[in-house]
Amino acid sequence: MKIAITGKGGVGKTTLTALLAQVYADAGRNVLATDADPSPCLAGALGFPPELRAKLHPIAEMDALIEERTGAKPGTIGGFFTLNPRVDDIPERFSVAYKGVRLLEMGSVDLGGSGCICPESAMLKTLFTNLLFRKDDVLLLDMYAGVEHLGRATVDFVDAMLVVVEPTRRSLGTAAQIKQLANDIGLQRLWLVGNKIRNKEEADFLFAETPGLPVIGYLPADLGVQEADRLGIPVYEHVPSLRQAAGEIAKKLQENLSV
Numbered sequence: 001m002k003i004a005i006t007g008k009g010g011v012g013k014t015t016l017t018a019l020l021a022q023v024y025a026d027a028g029r030n031v032l033a034t035d036a037d038p039s040p041c042l043a044g045a046l047g048f049p050p051e052l053r054a055k056l057h058p059i060a061e062m063d064a065l066i067e068e069r070t071g072a073k074p075g076t077i078g079g080f081f082t083l084n085p086r087v088d089d090i091p092e093r094f095s096v097a098y099k100g101v102r103l104l105e106m107g108s109v110d111l112g113g114s115g116c117i118c119p120e121s122a123m124l125k126t127l128f129t130n131l132l133f134r135k136d137d138v139l140l141l142d143m144y145a146g147v148e149h150l151g152r153a154t155v156d157f158v159d160a161m162l163v164v165v166e167p168t169r170r171s172l173g174t175a176a177q178i179k180q181l182a183n184d185i186g187l188q189r190l191w192l193v194g195n196k197i198r199n200k201e202e203a204d205f206l207f208a209e210t211p212g213l214p215v216i217g218y219l220p221a222d223l224g225v226q227e228a229d230r231l232g233i234p235v236y237e238h239v240p241s242l243r244q245a246a247g248e249i250a251k252k253l254q255e256n257l258s259v
Contacts, residue, residue, distance in 0.1 A: 007164035012195035018045035019246035025100030030137035047234030058107025070119040132157040167202040176211035194218030217249035
């Protein structure tokens with residue numbers, strides 16, 4: 001099962017990714033989580049201890065590896081380099097495991113509309129495609145606010161995209177944009193997940209104003225999230241309400257995908 005999680009920065013997509021990763025791991029499933037954010041923070045959300053976090057490095061910042069695999073130095077644009085470098089060994093070599101969750105930090109370069117043709121983008125695009133073709137039990141993709149990594153050739157391998165929003169019109173407007181971009185490349189299996197929902201009125205607003213996306217669940221607002229961050233412990237262990245909500249979202253995904 002391959003699940004992409006996206007949303008505008010700060011809405012809680014990394015929190016949801018971490019919660020779902022631990023839900024599946026605790027259920028005995030093999031989980032590979034990938035952090036594709038320019039400022040990786042999934043390791044912290046998962047509660048990886050400092051000695052393991054020190055072993056993680058974004059693939060996009062591994063200049064020597066990128067040059068070795070593509071034949072060109074990172075930062076160069078144009079010229080000759082391998083567009084499909086070898087990446088099949090990267091998930092095992094550069095991921096770190098903790099409490100049943102294996103984590104890989106991808107990092108990010110400009111893969112959007114600027115037409116970036118560079119060794120870094122070639123490396124990440126190839127790695128992303130390779131991840132989608134793997135046979136991992138559960139693959140969770142913490143994406144950078146959009147669908148730039150997805151292409152028509154790989155969209156069929158994503159079982160679901162979860163778009164995380166807050167109960168505001170601005171956040172729902174971003175979700176509408178993401179939906180349009182996803183639909184443009186043929187991705188139809190999208191669900192909305194609300195975050196920081198404080199009361200019934202905000203939950204009702206989410207269901208009433210969703211931009212044509214089915215709401216699969218939401219995470220309640222809880223001050224324990226900030227407390228967990230201060231204490232350096234995962235929300236999954238510290239905030240029972242969010243752990244329960246994530247479990248319900250995972251269950252509904254199972255029902256919808258029949259995986």
